Structure formats: C-alpha cells, structure tokens
Amino acid sequence: MFAHEKISKPGVDAVETNRCRYCYKEIRDRDELVTASNWFRVRPFHYRCFELLERDAKTIAGTWNPVNGRTGLVSVILMLVLFIVMWTTDLLGGIGDLLGLLALYPVVLRVFSFFVFEVRLPKYIENKPRQ
Numbered sequence: 172m173f174a175h176e177k178i179s180k181p182g183v184d185a186v187e188t189n190r191c192r193y194c195y196k197e198i199r200d201r202d203e204l205v206t207a208s209n210w211f212r213v214r215p216f217h218y219r220c221f222e223l224l225e226r227d228a229k230t231i232a233g234t235w236n237p238v239n240g241r242t243g244l245v246s247v248i249l250m251l252v253l254f255i256v257m258w259t260t261d262l263l264g265g266i267g268d269l270l271g272l273l274a275l276y277p278v279v280l281r282v283f284s285f286f287v288f289e290v291r292l293p294k295y296i297e298n299k300p301r302q
C-alpha cells in the first residue's frame with residue numbers, strides 16, 4: 172500500500188522544472204512554456220510571464236533570451252550552420268574553431284531545454300482553467 176503511494180508521487184525534480192520562475196505557479200503544457208537563458212542558466216516561464224519579465228529586464232540588470240519557440244529555433248539553425256562551417260573548413264583557422272564552439276552554445280541550450288523542460292510536459296491541453 173505505502174509503496175504504491177510513493178511511486179505515484181511526482182519527483183521533486185519534476186515539480187521544480189514545471190514551475191514558472193516568475194510567478195511560481197505550475198506550467199501545464201508546452202503551449203504556455205517559454206524557456207529562456209541568461210548566461211549559463213536555463214529557466215522555465217509562462218508565455219505571459221516572460222513578457223512581463225522582459226519588461227522588467229529593461230530596468231533590472233540581465234536579460235533573458237528565449238530558447239524555445241520560433242526565435243530560438245532560427246538562431247539554433249544559424250548557429251549550427253556556423254558551427255559546421257567553422258569545423259569543416261579552415262576558415263579563420265584556430266579562431267574559426269573557437270567561434271564554432273561558441274556557436275554551439277545556443278544549440279546545447281536548446282537541446283538541454285528540450286530534454287529538461289519540454290519532454291515532461293504534454294504538448295497542448297485544451298480548455299485549461301485560467302490561472
């Protein structure tokens with residue numbers, strides 16, 4: 172009996188990754204999820220909370236860049252192309268290789284965001300109650 176209860180409880184880790192870092196409420200599906208990076212941190216936010224955060228960020232130091240969504244995807248593709256070009260050609264030599272590595276950074280963030288935050292959430296929940 173008790174063993175079953177233990178299994179059905181969500182892990183602490185799962186709860187943490189589904190919680191918006193702005194309002195501290197649960198993020199219920201990928202439709203309302205925005206993952207954003209600030210230096211080497213990636214944090215989950217609600218779509219609407221992220222807009223508020225961006226407004227705040229103009230007065231408070233540190234900006235958050237969206238990792239998922241269309242903007243994130245475009246930069247990931249561009250950076251991946253840059254990485255491949257820098258590593259498969261001798262363009263700019265050693266500096267080119269270094270630039271290639273730096274270009275890989277948003278790609279790594281995107282993959283990290285996907286496996287840590289997005290995989291755990293359902294794609295879309297219809298008729299979500301308003302929070």
Ligand SMILES: [Zn+2]
Nearest residue numbers: 191194217220
């Ligand atoms: Zn929120």
